[in-house]
Amino acid sequence: MAELLLDPHIRVWVFLPIVVITFLVGIVRHYVSILLTTQKKVELQQVQDSQAIIRARNLRENGKYIPKQSFLMRRHFFNNEEVGYFKTSQKRGNVTQNPLSDPTMVTDLLKGNLTNVVPMIMIGGWINWMFSGFVTTKVPFPLTLRFKSMLQRGIELVSLDASWVSSASWYFLNVFGLRSIYTLVLGENNAADQSRHIQEQMSGAAMAMPPDPKAAFKAEWEALEIYDHQWGLQNIESELLGSGELTAENMYHQNNVAESNNLM
Template identity: 40%
Template sequence: MAEDLVLDTPIRDWVLIPLSVVMVLIGVLRYFVSKLMRSFQVPDPKIVKEGQVVVRARNLRAGANFIPPKSFRSRRFYFSNEENGLLHVPKGQSQNAQAAQMFSDPNMATDMMKKNLSMIIPQTLTFAWVNFFFSGFVAAKIPFPLTQRFRSMLQNGIDLSTVNVSYVSSRSWYFLNLFGLRGLFSLILGEENAVDDTQRMMQMGGFGFDPTKNLSAEKDSIDIIQHEWALPKFEQRAEAVLRKLVH
C-alpha cells in the first residue's frame, strides 16, 4: 500500500522554491546571453523566394474553388508545369543542397554551436547542482491521484515503491521545470523567447528546412486538386432564398 508523507515546511522553503526560482532565472539569463551572442545573418534570397512561392501556391489551393476552372488551370500550369513551373524541381538538382548551404555559410554553423552551448552548459551545471545538493528530497505533492506509470517520471532519484505516486522528487521537479516553463518564458520574454528562437533558426537557417522538399510537396498537392467551382452553387442558393422570400 502506498504511504502518505508529511512534507516539512523547510523543504518547501529551501528546496522547492529555490529550484523553481533558479530555473526561471537561468531561462531568462540564457535568453539574454543567446541574444548577445546572436550574429546578424543576411537572408538567402533563394530561400526567401522559394518560401514566397510556396505561400502563393498554398493560397491558390485554399481559394481554388472561388475562381473559374480556366483561370485555375492556367495558374496550376504556371506553378507546376515540367518546363519552367515555379514549383518544379529539376531532377539534376543536388539532394545535398541543404548541407552544402550550411558549409558555404560558416556563420550558420557558428550560430548553431553558440545556441547549443548556451543551452547545454547551463542545463548541465544546473543538473549537477540539483543532483549534488537536493538529491533524494521529496519536494512536492500533486493534488490529484496518478497511476503507477507516472512513478518513473515523478520520483526520479527515489527508490521506494511504497511512496504514493503523487509525490514529486527534487530531481523530477527539475525536469518538470526544464520542460514545462516554456509558457512562462513566453509570458515574461514574449513570443521571441530563447527556445523558440533556436527552433526557428534550425528551421529557417538551413537546419530542418529543405526548400526542395517543400516545393515538391506543394507541387504534388496542386496536381491532385479536384477543382469544383463554387459560384454555380452560390447562384442556386441565392435563387432558393429569393423564392422563399417571395412566397
C-alpha cells in the first residue's frame, strides 16, 4: 500500500482548529456549569444517621482501648431497646425520598444535559459539516480493521489504512482526551471533563434509589450486640516497664552514666 502524504495546510486549517475549538468549548462549558449549578441541600437527619454509623464502627474497632464500663455506656446509647439510637431510628418513618421526585434534582439533570450534551452534538455536527472528508492525522502504530469505524468516521475508503484518523473522529478523540489539559488549567473536578459527566449519568440509576438507613442500623446493632469487649490496655504498665527493663537500679545506673559523660 502506498504511503499517504498530507498537505501541510491540513495541520493549520483542520488539525489545530479542531483542538482549539474543542478546548475552548470545554472552558466555556466549565464556567457556564458553575453559573448554573445550585448548592445542594443536605438533610440534617441524614447527616446525623451517617455520623452515628461512623461512631458505631469506631466503637467496635477501637472499643478495646477504653474501659469496659465506658464501652457499655456507649453501646447502651446505640442499642438500648427503648431509647437506643438504632432502635428509635428503625421505628422512624422513611425520610429518604427518590431523588428523581425532587424538582431540584430534575432541574440539575436538565442543566447538565444542556451544558454538556447539546454543545457536544452541535459542535460535532458543525465540525463534521465544515471539515467533512478530511484526513487529519495518523496514529504512530498499526491498527486492525476493526478500528476503521471508530477512527475514520465520514470517510468510507476500504483501501485506507486503519491508522489514519478523520476529522470527525479527531474531534471525538479530543472531547475525551483533553482531560489532563483541563485538569492542568482548571484544576481537579472541573466541569469541562466530558467523560466525568457521562460517568455521572451512568451512575444516575444507582442514585435514583437511595440506600435504606434501616438496614445499616440493623447491621450495626447486631455487630455491637455480639461484640465481646476485651480490655486491651489491662497490663500496659507492666508491658511498658518490662520491655525496657526500667527498674529503679537500672534508672539510677543510667543517670550516673549520663552525668559522667557530661562531665567528660
